[in-house]
Amino acid sequence: MTVLVVGASGTTGSKLVEQLLLQNQKVKVIVRSPEKLPDSWKTNNSLKIIAASILDLSDAEMRTIVSDCDAVASCLGHNINFKGMYGKPRRLVTEAASRLCNAIIANNSNRKTKFVLMNTTGNRNRDLKEPISFAQKCVIGLLRLLLPPHIDNEKAADFLRTQIGQNHDFLEWAAVRPDGLINEDHLTEYEIYQSPTRSAIFNAGKVSRINVAHFMASLITDDNLWAKWKGQMPVIYSKST
Template identity: 60%
Template sequence: MKVFVAGATGATGCLLATRLHAAGHLLNVVVRSVERLPEALREDAQVQVAEAALLDLSDAELVQQVRGCDAVALCLGHNLSLKGIYGQPRRLVTEATRRLCAAIRVHSPNRPVKFLLMNTTGNRNRDLAEPIPLAQHCVIGLLRLILPPHPDNEQAADYLRVQVGQRDVIEWVAVRPDGLIDAAEVSAYTLHPSPTRSAIFDAGKTSRINVADFMARLIEDAELWEHWKGQMPVIYNEEV
């Protein structure tokens, strides 16, 4: 399969790109710094690398990046710094989602293209009217005001839910990990249609390598994709 990965030098995107590369998939990646890519990806002719900020690419360049791709994985996020949180672009994930979907549609693919968005349990799936406690509702409302990345994540998922929907040349899944942690190996994890605990007051843990494994399995496994497409699955590390 041919997969476009955005955010391939990020903590989770790098793990996803490495996992897909090891499985023999063709990759297109856009990265700010080629030197931050793992050596195995930099030196493989099967990996097409563009060095740029994704949103700096023209519409025509994005169309070329996704040409022939069976899946597009968006693992972008805001850096945890003052500039990353409060600087431009404020709608990095939303704009990347919108523009990549537009680029996919230009090709009028004869079979659906999979679009995978890495999101967060702090974002509700409004298709399921997920209930949240009043206290958590208040905290999230505050986060929308003071932390621009939070509404960015919400709006990106809402674009897929509302603008792409369930009848399109694009099929989508928004993966929602909880508190992200690092781990050396894939471990047991559980998947749920909605959060089973409070993202604010009782957050679980999700290793980045488990997120990468689940996203790769969604790309590779048709049955798993059929189960979760058009949904926002929540992933937690299995508690020992």
Template identity: 60%
Template sequence: MTTLVVGASGATGKQLVQQLLAMGHKVRIIVRSPEKLPKEWNKNDNVSIIKAEVLNISLDEMAGHLKGCDAIASCLGHNLTWKGIYGQPRKLVKDATRLLCEAHKINMLQKSIKFVLMNTTGNQNRDLNEHISFGERLVINILRLLLPPHADNEKAADYLRLNIGQMDSSIEWVVVRPDTLINQDKVSKYEIFPSPIRSAIFNPGKTSRINVSHFMASLITDKALWNEWKGQMPVIYNIES
């Protein structure tokens, strides 16, 4: 299998590439700064590195990068700096999601492609009418107004939910929602739920980046797991010992 990964230079994106390689995948990576990647990837025949800013790639060029790919995985996010949060591009994740989907459709392939998008538990799955408290709803409304990255995550997931939907013949998708991200060295036990089981604002759980990457890679690799979660927005938590 070949997976195109965007956001591979980030903390979770690097872990995802490692997991995919460990599962026997070939990986194509689009990154603005290849020097941030592990040096051993340059010598790995299963890794192809494309130096570019995702949103500067034309539709036809992206279609070319997607030829031969079985899956797309996005770990894109905004840098936690003033420029990263409030500068351009404010709709990085959503616009990249749209670009990748439209580029795949240009190829007019017979088989569908899998799209796995990393998101956040702070974003509700409105297909399920997930209940949150008044206080949490108030905080999320404020975040939506004051923090462009939160609104970007919502719009990216909504693009898959509403524009691609459940019946598209060429794209199947899963939106993975981790809670508070932490660093761990090894994959540990984790749980997957259709919706949050705790408040993302007032009682957040923890999810290690390596567990997120393991779940995303497993979705792409494991047909039964994919069929269980496709078209959904599963939430992932570490199992607390």
């Protein structure tokens, strides 16, 4: 299996690459600064590094990159600084998801490609009409006004829900929603739910980035797990001890 990972230089994306390599998958990554990647990546024959800014690639280049991929995973996000939050591109996650999916569709492959998006519990799955409190609605409304990355996450998931949908000829998707990301060195037990079991604003849970990466890798490589969650927006929490 060949998997393209975008956002691979980020804290979660890098762990996803490592999880896929541990499972002996072939991995491609698109990164702007390959010199910052671990030396072990540069000498790994199962890993292909493409030096580019994803939104600067032409449509033809994008189609070539995804042409042999069985799955594409996006761990793209905005840097937590002023430029990252308010600078361009404000729709990085959405535009990348749209262009990658359109490249897959344009290739007109005889197989369905998996697309896994890392999203957030702050975004509701509108297919399920998930209920939230009035107070949380108010906070989310402020986030939409004040923090462009929040709208970007919403739009990216909405693109998959409404433009790709549940029965596309060439694509299947899942949007993984972690809550309260933390750093840990080792995998721990985690739990997956169809919808949040707690308020993402007022009672957020925690999940390690390595657990998120493990779940995303498992979705890609485990067809039974994929069959359970495709077309959905599963929520992941690290299991309480």
